[in-house]
Amino acid sequence: MATINPETFLKRIQLASKMTPKLVQQALKESNLPLINQDNLLRGKTSDGGRMPPYSKKYRRGNVFYADYKNRMNPLNNRRWDLKHWWNKKYDGLFYRSIKVKITLKNVQFSTNYSPVYMRDIYYIIPKHRIIGITKQQMIDAQIKNKPKLERQILGIINEGKLKK
Numbered sequence: 001m002a003t004i005n006p007e008t009f010l011k012r013i014q015l016a017s018k019m020t021p022k023l024v025q026q027a028l029k030e031s032n033l034p035l036i037n038q039d040n041l042l043r044g045k046t047s048d049g050g051r052m053p054p055y056s057k058k059y060r061r062g063n064v065f066y067a068d069y070k071n072r073m074n075p076l077n078n079r080r081w082d083l084k085h086w087w088n089k090k091y092d093g094l095f096y097r098s099i100k101v102k103i104t105l106k107n108v109q110f111s112t113n114y115s116p117v118y119m120r121d122i123y124y125i126i127p128k129h130r131i132i133g134i135t136k137q138q139m140i141d142a143q144i145k146n147k148p149k150l151e152r153q154i155l156g157i158i159n160e161g162k163l164k165k
Helices: 006-030 033-042 066-073 118-125 136-160
Strands: 101-103 108-110
Touching (some): 033 136
């Protein structure tokens, strides 16, 4: 193994410490955190890992109770509020109209002119910043999963002076 002089070593460590936040951010982008967020929303979970409020057992259209309808559409939600109907559902004559939306880590962006009135009730009970997002544990798990890759990249900067993929 070749030796490096102390000045070069110090410069490489400074470079590695400067590049580490960018490498962590890039690794988290590759972890598909928005998909984890979407899965949480489908399961009726908040960003704290808690549960959303249950669907009303009184609201119905015809013979169909909304809670039963939502549970049939998405058995994962356990009769709790979920955001499943935001993902490109077609109008079925009962509860849905065609809606297009993009879920990111921190927000939900509509491409259709749609403002659900009942969401005001959800945000009244649970603030928006607690509904949308991933849990702290999911963020820690994603970072631990990225640790070997980041370690390899940082050691490459320190030992060889270049970034390893």
